[in-house]
Amino acid sequence: MKNDSVTAPQGFLAAGLASGVKTSGKPDLGLLVCPTGATAAAVFTTNKIVSAGVQVSREHLKSRKAYAVVVNSGNANACTGKLGLANARKMCVLTADHLGVEPQEVLVASTGIIGHQLPMEQVARGIAIAAPLLSDAPKGGLAFSQAIMTTDTRLKKAYRELRIERTPVRIAGTVKGAGMIGPNMATTLLFLTTDAAISKSLLGKALKEAIDSSLNRLTVDGHQSTNDTALLLASGLAGNPTVRSLSRPYQRFRKALTELCTDLVHQMALDAEGATRMFKVVVKGAATRADAVKAARAVADYPLFKCAVHGGDPNWGRIICAVGSSGVSLDPGKVSCKLNDLYVFRNGTPTDFNPKEAARIVSQREHTITIDLGVGRASDFYYGCDLSAEYVHINADYHT
Amino acid sequence: MKNDSVTAPQGFLAAGLASGVKTSGKPDLGLLVCPTGATAAAVFTTNKIVSAGVQVSREHLKSRKAYAVVVNSGNANACTGKLGLANARKMCVLTADHLGVEPQEVLVASTGIIGHQLPMEQVARGIAIAAPLLSDAPKGGLAFSQAIMTTDTRLKKAYRELRIERTPVRIAGTVKGAGMIGPNMATTLLFLTTDAAISKSLLGKALKEAIDSSLNRLTVDGHQSTNDTALLLASGLAGNPTVRSLSRPYQRFRKALTELCTDLVHQMALDAEGATRMFKVVVKGAATRADAVKAARAVADYPLFKCAVHGGDPNWGRIICAVGSSGVSLDPGKVSCKLNDLYVFRNGTPTDFNPKEAARIVSQREHTITIDLGVGRASDFYYGCDLSAEYVHINADYHT
Numbered sequence: 001m002k003n004d005s006v007t008a009p010q011g012f013l014a015a016g017l018a019s020g021v022k023t024s025g026k027p028d029l030g031l032l033v034c035p036t037g038a039t040a041a042a043v044f045t046t047n048k049i050v051s052a053g054v055q056v057s058r059e060h061l062k063s064r065k066a067y068a069v070v071v072n073s074g075n076a077n078a079c080t081g082k083l084g085l086a087n088a089r090k091m092c093v094l095t096a097d098h099l100g101v102e103p104q105e106v107l108v109a110s111t112g113i114i115g116h117q118l119p120m121e122q123v124a125r126g127i128a129i130a131a132p133l134l135s136d137a138p139k140g141g142l143a144f145s146q147a148i149m150t151t152d153t154r155l156k157k158a159y160r161e162l163r164i165e166r167t168p169v170r171i172a173g174t175v176k177g178a179g180m181i182g183p184n185m186a187t188t189l190l191f192l193t194t195d196a197a198i199s200k201s202l203l204g205k206a207l208k209e210a211i212d213s214s215l216n217r218l219t220v221d222g223h224q225s226t227n228d229t230a231l232l233l234a235s236g237l238a239g240n241p242t243v244r245s246l247s248r249p250y251q252r253f254r255k256a257l258t259e260l261c262t263d264l265v266h267q268m269a270l271d272a273e274g275a276t277r278m279f280k281v282v283v284k285g286a287a288t289r290a291d292a293v294k295a296a297r298a299v300a301d302y303p304l305f306k307c308a309v310h311g312g313d314p315n316w317g318r319i320i321c322a323v324g325s326s327g328v329s330l331d332p333g334k335v336s337c338k339l340n341d342l343y344v345f346r347n348g349t350p351t352d353f354n355p356k357e358a359a360r361i362v363s364q365r366e367h368t369i370t371i372d373l374g375v376g377r378a379s380d381f382y383y384g385c386d387l388s389a390e391y392v393h394i395n396a397d398y399h400t
Numbered sequence: 401m402k403n404d405s406v407t408a409p410q411g412f413l414a415a416g417l418a419s420g421v422k423t424s425g426k427p428d429l430g431l432l433v434c435p436t437g438a439t440a441a442a443v444f445t446t447n448k449i450v451s452a453g454v455q456v457s458r459e460h461l462k463s464r465k466a467y468a469v470v471v472n473s474g475n476a477n478a479c480t481g482k483l484g485l486a487n488a489r490k491m492c493v494l495t496a497d498h499l500g501v502e503p504q505e506v507l508v509a510s511t512g513i514i515g516h517q518l519p520m521e522q523v524a525r526g527i528a529i530a531a532p533l534l535s536d537a538p539k540g541g542l543a544f545s546q547a548i549m550t551t552d553t554r555l556k557k558a559y560r561e562l563r564i565e566r567t568p569v570r571i572a573g574t575v576k577g578a579g580m581i582g583p584n585m586a587t588t589l590l591f592l593t594t595d596a597a598i599s600k601s602l603l604g605k606a607l608k609e610a611i612d613s614s615l616n617r618l619t620v621d622g623h624q625s626t627n628d629t630a631l632l633l634a635s636g637l638a639g640n641p642t643v644r645s646l647s648r649p650y651q652r653f654r655k656a657l658t659e660l661c662t663d664l665v666h667q668m669a670l671d672a673e674g675a676t677r678m679f680k681v682v683v684k685g686a687a688t689r690a691d692a693v694k695a696a697r698a699v700a701d702y703p704l705f706k707c708a709v710h711g712g713d714p715n716w717g718r719i720i721c722a723v724g725s726s727g728v729s730l731d732p733g734k735v736s737c738k739l740n741d742l743y744v745f746r747n748g749t750p751t752d753f754n755p756k757e758a759a760r761i762v763s764q765r766e767h768t769i770t771i772d773l774g775v776g777r778a779s780d781f782y783y784g785c786d787l788s789a790e791y792v793h794i795n796a797d798y799h800t
Contacts, residue, residue: 049724049732079720081749114717115750224725303703303787304795311796317514320479324449325624332449349481350515387703388796389789395704396711396788 004159005141009170009195011036011235013134016147019126021112021119022074029126030071030147032191033099033134037065038233040107041204043211045228051078052088053110054229060092060104067101069191069231070094070108070127073150073176077110077118078226087118094124098131109229111150111176111189145174148189151394152178154271158263162256164249167240169196171256175264178220178273190215190230190264196253197236198243206254207232214261218383219300220272232257269383270365274390277309278366283323284379285372291328292373292380298326299369300384310386314358316344323371334374340367347374404559405541409570409595411436411635413534416547419526421512421519422474429526430471430547432591433499433534437465438633440507441604443611445628451478452488453510454629460492460504467501469591469631470494470508470527473550473576477510477518478626487518494524498531509629511550511576511589545574548589551794552578554671558663562656564649567640569596571656575664578620578673590615590630590664596653597636598643606654607632614661618783619700620672632657669783670765674790677709678766683723684779685772691728692773692780698726699769700784710786714758716744723771734774740767747774 007014011034019029042061044054060066070091077084092106099106110118134140145155157174177188190211198206211230236242243249269278281299286292299305302322308315316337323330337345339361344353361367407414416430442461444454460466470491477484492506499506510518534540545555557574577588592607611630636642643649669678681699686692699705702722708715716737723730737745739761744753761767 046727047721047724048727048730049720049735076717079717079745079748079750114715114721115745226721226724303791307792307795310792313796315513317476317479320449321447321514321626324447324626327446327448330448335449345479345515348479350479387792389792391703392707392710392787392789392792395707396713 001138003138003141004172005138005157006032006144006172006174006191006193007136007138007141008159008172009193009235010237011195012193013136014140014144015130015133015135016143017126017130017133019072020122021072027143027147028072028074029123029130030144031095031127031130031134032069032144034067034233034235036235036237037067038235039198039200039203040066041200041207041232043207043230045224045226047224047226049079049226051076051110051227052080052084053077053108054227055085056088056092057107057109057229060107063104065105066107066233067105068095068099070106071148071189072110072118072123073148074112075110075116075118076112076114076227079115080117083117087120090120091123091127094127098127107231109189109227111148111227114226148174148176150176150178151273152176152271154267156264156267156271158260160256160260162252164196164240164243164252167238169238169240170194171260173260173264175268177268178271188225188228192230192232194232195235195238196243197238197240198234198253202243202250203232203234206250206257209254210258210261213258214265217381218265218269219297220385265383269385272385273394274388275385276388278383278385279309280368280381280383282368282370282379282381283373284370285374285376286378287329287376289378289380292378293382295323295326295328295371295373296380296382298322300382303387306384306387309362310388312359312363314339314344314355314362319369319371320345328373329375331374336372336374338370401538403538403541404572405538405557406432406544406572406574406591406593407536407538407541408559408572409593409635410637411595412593413536414540414544415530415533415535416543417526417530417533419472420522421472427543427547428472428474429523429530430544431495431527431530431534432469432544434467434633434635436635436637437467438635439598439600439603440466441600441607441632443607443630445624445626447624447626447628449479449626451476451510451627452480452484453477453508454627455485456488456492457507457509457629460507463504465505466507466633467505468495468499468507470506471548471589472510472518472523473548474512475510475516475518476512476514476627479515480517483517487520490520491523491527494527498527507631509589509627511548511627514626548574548576550576550578551673552576552671554667556664556667556671558660560656560660562652564596564640564643564652567638569638569640570594571660573660573664575668577668578671588625588628592630592632594632595635595638596643597638597640598634598653602643602650603632603634606650606657609654610658610661613658614665617781618665618669619697620785665783669785672785673794674788675785676788677764678783678785679709680768680781680783682768682770682779682781683773684770685774685776686778687729687776689778689780692778693782695723695726695728695771695773696780696782698722700782703787706784706787709762710788712759712763714739714744714755714762719769719771720745728773729775731774736772736774738770
């Protein structure tokens with residue numbers, strides 16, 4: 001089996017196991033390690049209340065190199081006060097001790113329920129057992145991917161290869177996230193590895209750009225969590241001339257990274273809590289790009305429209321209602337709406353479309369809604385998914 | 401039976417019946433008439449795409465007096481282009497003809513599905529049959545209330561009496577609205593009658609103030625429809641000295657009107673599509689009142705929290721997550737949260753609360769969440785309701 005996990009790029013080891021943080025006995029602790037030290041970049045939640053892990057990782061990113069990431073699922077270690085912060089630091093210390101590096105060279109992330117203290121005995125034992133299991137084989141990467149899942153029903157990973165000045169370079173990523181997904185950023189936890197040699201500033205720029213047009217364009221329920229973290233580690237072992245300018249090699253790397261992230265977004269949308277379908281909302285004819293984003297997001301976030309998609313119902317009136325309610329500039333007499341290529345509303349008037357054809361489009365696994373606001377030339381898009389009774393069941397019963 | 405319907409204030413007649421707009425055969429056409437002519441005030445949706453009824457009523461409000469309101473349910477007459485606009489005008493003409501008034505003295509409102517043309521034959525016949533049924537008895541007011549319902553499961557009405565300079569004055573109201581409810585304004589359709597004598601400008605001011613602290617503080621699914629309309633008709637027949645200044649009589653009237661609207665808001669929240677519970681989110685310690693509203697609304701709109709309430713689950717972490725995600729100023733080390741009087745989070749740290757007590761509170765028909773942001777002295781509130789699988793069922797199957 002060809003390795004397409006986070007250990008596929010050269011220079012990465014990973015492990016994952018069930019430490020007992022989750023009472024279900026499912027995997028809940030992962031280690032991702034770059035023994036030679038990686039250049040690291042990150043994007044974090046903009047929520048003003050952030051988890052202890054986010055606070056600690058923000059500090060540790062100032063180190064020149066990152067040697068490891070330690071992650072737990074089943075407990076967010078958020079809203080846990082000073083003890084929570086001490087526990088996140090302790091996770092870095094324990095991991096650093098096993099690897100022989102400094103605690104500031106370890107990044108940490110958590111996901112799960114908010115407001116409960118981490119069971120540190122289990123976490124410490126988990127780290128101790130995971131360290132000797134670290135492997136660059138697919139099983140290491142897959143175990144890590146499993147360990148970060150919460151309500152995800154499917155393991156999510158993506159892999160890309162490209163050439164930078166004729167040298168093969170690899171990028172891999174894994175993500176968890178099924179609910180509490182709204183920009184910025186629609187991630188929950190995303191871990192990316194690459195063996196490209198690239199400067200720290202360009203690595204950060206590429207990550208930000210890739211996320212802006214992929215994970216930050218997906219909404220499941222419109223809110224971002226206290227824990228959202230995207231980490232990109234670059235081992236530099238591919239041997240390419242180090243990318244240090246906004247040259248063609250940089251653009252190729254950024255493009256491949258964006259494609260990989262977009263691949264992960266599709267996996268997330270289709271595995272969103274209770275989701276059975278996804279859609280892309282394209283808004284054009286907008287006065288500004290900000291308006292286009294706002295209108296597209298209003299549709300993707302609108303519960304009534306999400307329910308209609310779940311029912312396979314081409315209820316385009318709810319699309320127009322959401323756009324009008326979003327506050328963007330539009331010309332009511334020029335607004336148009338298409339489901340894939342089928343016009344249902346044109347210049348402010350319903351068309352004589354075939355309802356069966358419209359229902360068939362909306363019932364597909366993926367479809368595209370295009371709205372023209374009729375006032376300008378700007379456009380942008382958003383991804384969304386349907387809202388099902390299953391979403392409610394999952395989220396009404398999560399805690400107790 | 402004491403009349404507490406919209407015909408309770410002196411000078412109002414009403415009727416309602418099934419005209420055939422709804423294929424279900426349920427009531428769908430209502431007339432509300434003030435034969436002596438009423439002073440009228442209105443608040444409309446701020447959606448940029450508005451129904452034909454809203455466009456026509458906006459025009460007709462410029463008339464000195466309003467003699468009637470004609471309403472249909474089952475069809476929103478929105479996104480229906482020029483034909484839709486002609487049909488809304490036609491509803492006013494037909495009503496005016498039966499009453500012997502001018503079309504501009506008739507207001508019109510519609511609610512129901514967006515994007516379908518009104519079946520005008522049924523509407524015309526309905527108006528013709530309703531006109532001779534107009535009555536000032538309770539049955540007239542109740543038939544009108546029934547005729548405006550869509551997915552509402554309960555008829556909603558409220559009634560208040562007050563004295564203005566020793567003269568008894570009556571206010572009555574009826575509202576429909578169960579989904580597509582978000583500010584501004586959380587109404588869909590609201591019709592208020594009063595026999596108070598009050599100037600047109602103060603009537604408008606009182607209505608706006610009452611709605612701002614009642615219907616504009618309720619969110620069911622965060623969006624306002626294309627059709628939201630609140631109309632307040634004052635016959636002036638109570639015989640009180642006409643209210644013409646911001647005096648104590650005005651304040652008493654505004655207060656009674658606000659209480660009546662708040663009563664209707666509770667009825668709406670508890671009858672929201674699929675809702676079984678409602679809650680009030682109070683935010684205090686905010687830097688500005690706008691921040692308090694924003695944070696309170698973020699909690700009330702958050703699907704994950706709404707699901708938790710549905711499950712009777714005191715998942716306060718989702719409250720804090722929503723507040724942090726809303727972008728308002730806060731001090732993470734000072735944020736606190738109470739469920740009714742029970743602190744679950746205090747100064748950034750979870751309390752040692754009794755989970756059974758917390759679950760009992762959240763499982764009540766109504767409860768209050770109080771959040772202190774720890775940065776200022778401003779406060780405000782929002783109403784919300786739980787999100788159930790039933791909401792999805794209702795809205796996935798509405799169209800087809």
